[in-house]
Amino acid sequence: MRYTEIKSCYIGPEISPEQFIAEHFFLYLAKGTIEGYDGISKYHLKPGEYCIVRKNHLARYNKQKQDGEFEKVVVIFDTDFLEKFAIKHKVIGQNSINEASFVHINKSDLVPNFILSLMPYYNDGGEIDDTFSNIKREELLLILLKENPQLVDILFDFAPPEKIDLEAYMNRNYKFNISMERFAYLTGRSISGFKRDFAAIFSDTPSRWLIQRRLQEGYFLIEKKGKKPSDIYLDLGFEDPSHFSFAFKKKYGITPSAVLQK
Missing domain, CATH: 1.10.10.60 (Homeodomain-like)
Known part of the structure; x- marks a missing residue:
């Protein structure tokens, strides 16, 4: 795989740099390493690995370059997109008991193949045109749910946070x-x-x-x-x-x- 021209590809709305995660997003690491922290545990991501970072959670991460390079692909699953997906595919989520900010997901050959399929759609800024953005996001989400059905309760829980300790x-x-x-x-x-x-x-x-x-x-x-x-x-x-x-x-x-x- 070759990502040398794609330092950070974002599909969907931009995510905030602050430590509050306002929308779910998928993170694929192509080069370098990431160490994430959510207040409880540390998480390590190596090249070729990927995870979901959860909405309404706190997280921060440090990145390290590999041979002077750091490259990732981020796909945002914002609420508006997920609500439309849920209606189209008749998906119903329940309250998830998983409290981790970084959700590791099962590896699948379909994911790196999906990442490769994005290459023709990149513009010079490392972004994908809105014309194709929702189509590619839907494709990725179908892949993830096929291999990780437990993500339904995480991604499709639209309720605001409950009162906690x-x-x-x-x-x-x-x-x-x-x-x-x-x-x-x-x-x-x-x-x-x-x-x-x-x-x-x-x-x-x-x-x-x-x-x-x-x-x-x-x-x-x-x-x-x-x-x-x-x-x-x-x-x-x-x-x-x-x-x-x-x-x-x-x-x-x-x-x-x-x-x-x-």
């Missing part, structure tokens, strides 16, 4: 840098209900608690694990090293680098 969810996902509105939605609450429940559980505001929890984890990683501040600030949910250093010194009276040198 807020304390457990926040302790698991505090490192993800998303808005309070996203946290509220993912825990099945309005923003006012989220703030009210949060205060009752943690005796603090969400923003203050998140900063303190991330800083505690940062101190532990630096002091006990010898991690460099520059290597962990993003994973802790800080947008830049200066923000991390400023908040850290304000709380502990010492910079992260100084803790590392002790």
